[in-house]
Amino acid sequence: MEKKIVGFHVDDLGDWVADLECGHRQHVRHNPPWINRPWVLDDAGRESMLGQVLNCKKCNMPAIPGNAKRVTCSPLFDQQMLQQQCSGPQENASDCWIELVVSQGELVYQRHTDHVEGYVIDPEFSAVIPPGTGYTLIPKGDVQMCFHYYEEQ
Known part of the structure; x- marks a missing residue:
């Protein structure tokens, strides 16, 4: 489910994490050639991504039925x-x-x-x-x- 990026923070291991509008968090690593996100490496790049969407995997997880x-x-x-x-x-x-x-x-x-x-x-x-x-x-x-x-x- 696509959710907007509302902020960023660094985790305990020094990796950047996007804060999503749904309240979930998602790592946003730059790890070429597998993951190409050079924008995460500097403040201006991260700021340019505010309001952009990421696919929130936690929102995609099925839920156990209420009954x-x-x-x-x-x-x-x-x-x-x-x-x-x-x-x-x-x-x-x-x-x-x-x-x-x-x-x-x-x-x-x-x-x-x-x-x-x-x-x-x-x-x-x-x-x-x-x-x-x-x-x-x-x-x-x-x-x-x-x-x-x-x-x-």
Whole structure:
């Protein structure tokens, strides 16, 4: 979902982050040849981008339906267990909605729809996996996470 840039700040690692009108934040790195954003390198460049739009990935994340109730939770997974039990493409073949909750570290969640959408999931941002959705989980170093399962009532 496209949202306007309303400001910028630097994160704890020294990377620039855009503040979006929806209240979410998104990194805006210049990392050629993969990401080409030379405007982020100076004040004038960043100021020129105020009011421009970015695709807010957090606003694009599906939401668990309001009538769904949590029915169970998985045990805690670490990166080794994830690699053993959830490596490669997976599918939520159940009727449940799944909330992917990271309690420590970071995890790349790739949602497979008509194209692949990638998200970095951390303790501040959980992912939602709708029924019938394909996905891939890739731990970024040490991670601890679990799955919360919801059923529509």
